[in-house]
Amino acid sequence: MSVESAGRPSEAKVVFYNDPRVRSLFFQLILLALIVALFWFAYDNTVTNLKKRNIAQGFGFWNVEAGFDISQTLISYSAASSYGRAFWVGLLNTLLVSFVSIVLATILGVVIGILRLSKNWLIAKLATVYVEIFRNIPLLLILYFWYRGVLGLLPEPRDSIKLPGSIILNTRGLMMPRPVLADAFIYPLVVFVLMTIASIALVWWAGRVQERTGIRPKTGWLIAGLMVLVPSIVFIVSGAPLSFDVPVQGRFNASGGMTLAPEFVSMVVGLTTYTAAFIAENVRAGILAISKGQTEAAQSLGLSHAQTVRLVIMPQALRVIVPLLNSEYLSLTKNSSLGVSIGYPDLVSVFTGTVLNQTGQAVEMVSVTMLVYLTLSLLTSAFMNWFNRRVALVER
Amino acid sequence: MTTSAETHFIRSTFKEPIAPPMRTSGAIHWLRENLFSSPLNTILTLVILYFLYSIIPGIVDVLIIKAVWVAEDSKACVADVVGHPVGMCWGFVGAHWGYFVFGQYPEHLRWRPELFFALEGIGLAWLLIQRIPRKDLGMIYFFVVFPIVAFFLLSGSTTLGLEVVQTHYWGGFLVSIVIGTVGIVISVPLGIILALGRRSHMPVARSSSVVMIEFIRGVPLITVLFMANVMFPLFVPEGWRPDSLLRVLVGVALFFSAYMAETVRGGLQAIPRGQYEAAQALGLGYWQMMIKIILPQALKIVIPGIVNNFIGLLKDTTLVAIVNIFDFLKVIEASLNDPVWRTSGMPFAGYLFAAIVYFILCYGMARYSMSVERRLATDHRH
Known part of the structure; x- marks a missing residue:
């Protein structure tokens, strides 16, 4: 060798x-x-x-008459509509409940997350108790609690609970005034949109001036005037083209107004209270992830507490929070599928439930439902990734 | 020198001592700092204290003082019968205790699920309590020995002389724990394999892992359960007729494997390259490197993440109620329809009991995972 x-x-x-x-x-x-x-x-x-088993295959059922009713529809639908139409009704219901819950959960979650960091011991502890309770109980149980426990105790229509603002609450759901828009409503609306664009331009201009001279022009009152005062004047001048259809308490049920079904209310309240606990944790984690040195540096530069939070802490904390929020929104959307458990007519309930039972075509129904959620997930991640890139740290 | 007497001054008496600084420790200081640090905080504190003062006695009243602890049927919890307003009807829970824990598992055989709970407790304690040695044996016990023993123990076997109990008699807390346990026992190894596959250099292994993980993570558990329930029987030859609990178990295990895979992947990514290179320099093959060097470190880092997955898993086992498996939540639901117990106050007691049980389990696990995190955290950020 x-x-x-x-x-x-x-x-x-x-x-x-x-x-x-x-x-x-x-x-x-x-x-x-x-x-x-x-x-x-x-x-x-x-x-x-x-x-x-003599089960049909393919999507021939799509245009067949469905023959069942759906309690909540955003687009016109009747038992004579097709299965395809039922699919869209279910999908829109899923999107509606997810969207409303996402907005409310974000607001509640951010507030609770900030309260958890409060210097007031009592406030911080209360916020912690909220977060721990809702994070450690199954969502399904929370939905049952709201739907059967709380809403189940609501009175019959004839002894409805009346809340200020003509809101009526009974076993049929939550009834509230429905805004009725006259044709002339377009004028204040257009003016409002124009004023919003003008305000954005103003903020941008103020930023430019600040970068050039170091002094930021005061724009706060001007923007308030543009956004509130001008549209209000136009609104009054064009003859106040907005009225409300107020629900009226009848003997057996209220008529008029707009009714939110108890299932919808329970879903929104359940999803919001549950997800807010997780969002609160994310917000807190994001703020705590910013090292103390940043706060100290900002203070030694002479920034006020509000300025420190707005200009130093939040921009950095958002980089941590946004990806976490992304996954919370995704799981909220997926969790909205639990509507099937309390009879909210969401996509899973309508399509994988009723339509599947009627046609027996398990493969098609489950695949279509899964595909929809997969698409929603991918779209949300794509949007959030884009947003995330915008707030991401620019490394020098 | 007369001028020096005018320009110099020497104090001949002691000045009055200034007051000592505010207390910087003790209860008074704590209150001042944490509850009354500013006028706004003081107002908020007082408002909250008043709020708590006005609701806590009511809650204690309903939950404990006016609650009915022992009841034969719903009459014991009706205000008109008892003679005074009643709070929670805990007697409802007491009367259904056996049903809540075991479902319809035959009463004379209930020592078997009880033994199952004990064996599970031993396994979990062995793996999770730091001081107990020989974690390797613990892993073999929990992931190999215990599942086999538990299977024969619960479902029975004629050759072993244990009476066979069909799965549709199983129910309640037992089924929730069985689903949770099977989820853990399968999803951990499968999750590790998927995570390794996702980081593999082989295109086929990587792409199939990625597709499976992302697909499962993109859809809700409930659709996976529906799939397991209605599609799984179509996938196998007609004679097989998979048991309904088994179908759900497969669905849950696959679902959580994907989440476990992402957690484990986080751990694998946190291991410095040098560890891989050192293992390769020693001449270790891929599996030797993974089993002896990388995985022990990676898994240790992700213990908190794995425990958090378990919390999610335990909470999500409730979803099987939707596909008609009689888990803990479903038996409570079912007992609400019990004709002897139909009154409007009952759902609260049932749901509240379930909430308390889930809270204790999940919160306990969360505290555990936090304590591990603290033990593993060696950097000092703040």
């Missing part, structure tokens, strides 16, 4: 089954074969089983 061959074993001496590339190829082939075999097994059995 020469010294060279011991020091540098030539390629040829490695037996082929010890060559990492060959091994890797071999294992991957096995894995691929296993996956293909598994899918083939499932596909083959499914086809046979479906034939045996």
Whole structure:
């Protein structure tokens, strides 16, 4: 054995089954074969089983008359509408409840997260108690609690609870005034949009001036005037084209106004109270992630407490909070599928529930439902990633 | 020198001592600092104290003082029968205790689920309590021995002389714990494999892991349960007829494997490159490197994350109620419809009991995970 061959074993001496590339190829082939075999097994059995049970395949059902009613519809729908229409009704209901809950949960969550950091011991402890309770109880239980526990105790329509602002609460749900827009409402609306654009331009201009001269022009009152005063004047001049259809307490039920079904109210309250606890934790984690040195540096520069929070802490904390919020929003949207448990007609309840029971086409229904959530997830992540890039740290 | 007497002054008496600084310790200082630091804080504190003062006695009254602790049927909890207003009807929980814990598991065989709970407790304590040695044996016990024993113990086997109990008799807390345990026992190893696959250099392994993880994480658990319930029977030959509990178990285990994989991946990414390179320099193969060097460190880092996954898993086991598995929540629901117990106040007692049980379990785990986090945290940020 020469010294060279011991020091540098030539390629040829490695037996082929010890060559990492060959091994890797071999294992991957096995894995691929296993996956293909598994899918083939499932596909083959499914086809046979479906034939045996006489279940139709494909999406022929999409245009067939559904024949069932849905309690809450955002678009026109009746029992004579098609299954496809029912799908859109369910999807819109899912989006509606998710959107409303996301907005409310963010507000509540941010407030509680900040309260948890309060210097007042009592406030901080109360916020902690809220967070710990709602984080450690299953969402389904919270939904049941609101739906069967709290809303179940609401009175019959004839002894409804009347809240200020013509809001009526009974077993049929929450009734409140419905805004009625006259045609002339377009004028104040257009003016409001224009004023908003003007205000944004003003803020941008103020930023430019500040960068050039170091002094920020005072724009607060001007913006308030533009956004509130001008549209209000236009609103009055154009003859106050907004009225409210107020619900009126009848003998058996209230009429008029706009009714929020108890299922919808429970879903929103349940999802909001549950998710707010998680958002509060994220907000707190984000603020705590900023090192004390940042606060101290800001204070030594002479910034006030409010300025420190607004200009130093929050921009940095948002970088931590935004990705965390992203995943909370996603899980809230996915959690809205629990509507099926209390009869809220969301996508899962309508499509994987009622339509599946009527047609028996399990594969199509479950696949379509999963695909919808997958798309929603991917779209939300894409949007949040874009937003995240905008607030991300610019490394120098 | 007369001028020096005018320009110099020497105090001949002691000045009055100034008052000592405000207390910087003790109860008074704490109150001043934390409750009454500013006028606004003082007002807030007083408002909150008044609020607590006005609701706490009522809550204590309803939950404890006026509650009915022992009851045969709903009559014992009706105000007109008792003669005074009643609070929570805890007697309802007491009367259904056996049903809540075991479901319809035959009464004379209930020592078996009880033994199962004990064995599970031993396994968890072994793995989670730091001071108990031989974690390697603990892993083998919890992930291999215990599941096999538990399977025969709960479902029975004629060859072992244990009466067979069909799964549709199982119910209550037992089923929740069974689902949670199977979820843990399968999702941890499967999650590790998926995480390794996702970081593998083999394109097929990587892409199949990524697709599976992202797909499962993109859909709600309830759709996976529906899939397991209605599609799984179609995927297998007709004669197999998978048991309804088994279907749900497969769904839950797969679902949580994806989440576990992402947690484990976080740990794998936190291990410095030098560890991989050192292992390779020692001539270790891929599996030796992973099992002996990388995974022990990576898993230790992600213990808090894994425990948090367990909390999510335990909370999400309640969803199986939607596909008609009689878990803890579902048996409570079912007992609310019990004709002997139909009164309007009952749901509160049932749901509140469930909430307290879940809270104790989840909060306990959360505290545990926080204590591990503190033990592992060696950097001093603040």
